[in-house]
Amino acid sequence: MSLSNNVIGYINIIAVVLSVLVIGAGIWLTIGPVNSCVMLLQWPVIILGILILLVSLAGLIGGFWRITWLLIVYLIAMLALIVLLGVLVGFIYMVTLRSSGRPQPSRAYLEYSLEDFSGFLRRRVLKSYKWERIRTCLSATSICPDLNQRFTLAQDFYNAYLSPIQSGCCKPPTKCGYTFVNPTYWKSPIALYVDLDCLRWSNDQNTLCYSCDSCKAGLLANLKLDWLKADIFLLVALIGLIVVHIIGCCALLNAKTENVL
Incomplete structure (x- = not known):
């Protein structure tokens, strides 16, 4: 025994x-x-x-x-x-x-859509009061400002393998047709693509695309990994x-x- x-x-x-x-x-x-x-x-x-x-x-x-x-x-x-x-x-x-990232023409980084994630994960970011807290937290981090230190040329940025959160929150969606100035500052096209995320983008460094669905999807993609x-x-x-x-x-x-x- x-x-x-x-x-x-x-x-x-x-x-x-x-x-x-x-x-x-x-x-x-x-x-x-x-x-x-x-x-x-x-x-x-x-x-x-x-x-x-x-x-x-x-x-x-x-x-x-x-x-x-x-x-x-x-x-x-x-x-x-x-x-x-x-x-x-x-x-x-x-x-x-x-969920999986979606390739974009002439871009190395992927972009993400909320529809690609499970209902459980989507509910974590769709409620406005929950996302407001998350958005405030994200905007206080160096996730997006760090890109300005790494890239000065548009082609270098387009060839970069961005993290999902950087791709979704720090720049406007590729389909919106914005013109690169620096990673977090973009010139608006004459006619915006009919998509709410295109209208939500702002060059204000505290706003950027933190209110975009693409940002929510990027966050979920990071969490998934x-x-x-x-x-x-x-x-x-x-x-x-x-x-x-x-x-x-x-x-x-x-x-x-x-x-x-």
Whole structure:
């Protein structure tokens, strides 16, 4: 029985490491100007990681100190957390499955449309009071001003691989026909394309295209990329925890069998 309990204790060292991986994924989602302006997925991931850490520590203590009732509670609680983590991994994948950038003529960067994203993500930016807070946050960052330091010539800008948020928020949509002066200042054409985003564009550096649907789509495209990266780490943690849980169940069952014999 001692050997089986020690196995549970040792494997929970791995579970602790995996919980730190989950917490790290949540913390990583708070880094950067885009993620800091949209606090949506970060806290659920961090809280779930902390719960996994606490349960793993309980399993570690129960294993090394041979507290059978604590091990049983640990296995039940860990199973529930594994299910929650699995649901979260699947949810992130499903809401980020759609959307892709649309190429533009004679441009290296892509542009994005709200229609390409899942309904869940669209609802995060369509409500005016939510977007106003996000817009204010974005306008205070260096996302767009940094482009003026990098590009002075139009062709260099057209050949640049901009991030989705830069493509959507820092310049007018290509179809509007604006003329490049610098990355955040454009001359209006004689006749504007019949599109609201063309009318929403402003050379005011605090306005730019922050009120445009293209900006909302660019923000969601940036979130999608970051969420998918985090989802890979969460998937690794999920697989690892499933293996740890299976070993833990087998070790506890073996310990009870040895005790009966």
